[in-house]
Amino acid sequence: MKHGMPYVPEGRVIGLLGGSFDPAHAGHVHITREALKRFGLDEVWWLVSPGNPLKARGPAGFERRMKRAREVMQHPRVRISDFEQRSGTRYTAETIKALIVAYPQARFVWLMGADNLVQFAQWQDWQWIMETVPVGVLARPGQRGAARGAKAAEAYKRYQMRASRAGLLGRSEAPAWCFVNVPMVDLSSSQIRQSGNWPNDKKG
Numbered sequence: 001m002k003h004g005m006p007y008v009p010e011g012r013v014i015g016l017l018g019g020s021f022d023p024a025h026a027g028h029v030h031i032t033r034e035a036l037k038r039f040g041l042d043e044v045w046w047l048v049s050p051g052n053p054l055k056a057r058g059p060a061g062f063e064r065r066m067k068r069a070r071e072v073m074q075h076p077r078v079r080i081s082d083f084e085q086r087s088g089t090r091y092t093a094e095t096i097k098a099l100i101v102a103y104p105q106a107r108f109v110w111l112m113g114a115d116n117l118v119q120f121a122q123w124q125d126w127q128w129i130m131e132t133v134p135v136g137v138l139a140r141p142g143q144r145g146a147a148r149g150a151k152a153a154e155a156y157k158r159y160q161m162r163a164s165r166a167g168l169l170g171r172s173e174a175p176a177w178c179f180v181n182v183p184m185v186d187l188s189s190s191q192i193r194q195s196g197n198w199p200n201d202k203k204g
Contacts, residue, residue, distance in 0.1 A: 006079070010105045013040060013170035015136065017111045018047040018084075018092055022060050024069040031138045032078055034182040035111050039136045040170035043077040044111070047095060049084045093125035096133060109170050114139045114147035114179070121151035130156050134169050135177040147179065 008014070015035050021028065024046075032044050048066055062085060069080045087102075089095040092110070099108060110133050112120070117137050120126050129135070130152065137147065147153065153160070161169060161178040169178045 008103050008106045011107065012105070013042045013107045013109065014103075015039060015041040015044040015109045015111045015170075016047055016096070016099070016133075017044055018049060018095065021046065021048050021065050021069050023065060024072045026072070028069075029073050031111070031113060031182065032073065033075070034138055034180075035136055036075075036077060038138075038166045038180050038182070039109060039111075039178070040167045041077075041109060042170075043079065045079045045081045045083075046073060047081050047084055050090070091124040093123070093129055096129060100132075107170060109134045109136055111136045111138070113137070117147045117152060117179075118150045121155075126152060127155075130159075130177065131175045133174050134172050135174075136166070136169055137177060137179045139179070139181045153179075 015032075017028070017032060017035070019028075028046070032046070035041060035044060046069055048062070048069055050062055062082075066080060066082060073080060083099065084090075084095055087095070087098045089098050096108065096110065099106075110129060112135065114137055123129070139147070156175055156177060159175040159177060161172065161176055163178060163180045166178045166180050169176060
């Protein structure tokens with residue numbers, strides 16, 4: 001077992017959903033279940049990050065976020081992972097590189113909500129990500145139009161798979177990405193924090 005992760009069989013197709021999960025909520029659960037159904041994945045790993053490089057304010061304590069994630073996402077094909085904390089990676093590209101080294105026998109697919117696609121071109125080494133692993137994008141409330149016109153979407157337009165072929169994404173060679181519309185849950189971590197039900201602290 002490496003970085004607290006389980007044994008991975010040859011050819012396993014694993015979707016990766018990264019984020020601070022501050023806190024994890026029903027929206028994360030929803031897109032995870034949809035990704036399992038839509039993209040031909042064997043399982044999904046939630047990569048709970050120590051912090052988000054694009055956010056100036058730090059998240060709640062790591063152990064607390066991990067605990068909450070395990071409480072809200074209970075599925076036999078979903079694993080809650082502290083890989084980034086253990087491996088010391090900070091950016092998505094670094095994490096993917098480390099996972100490929102640790103699990104060369106696996107096939108990884110990066111998962112994101114449509115809101116992340118809008119800002120994807122701001123991510124470190126985003127082009128390397130697009131050209132290294134397939135990317136599955138799931139629509140979220142109010143983001144469809146902006147996502148379709150995003151810089152990354154335009155730059156890799158020729159590599160976009162039709163939604164009707166989404167089930168082939170997990171076995172496709174990068175660059176390959178697919179945008180799917182799914183029944184949406186209009187809920188965000190920021191809404192929960194603003195409600196006062198999830199204090200933003202640094203306790204574990």
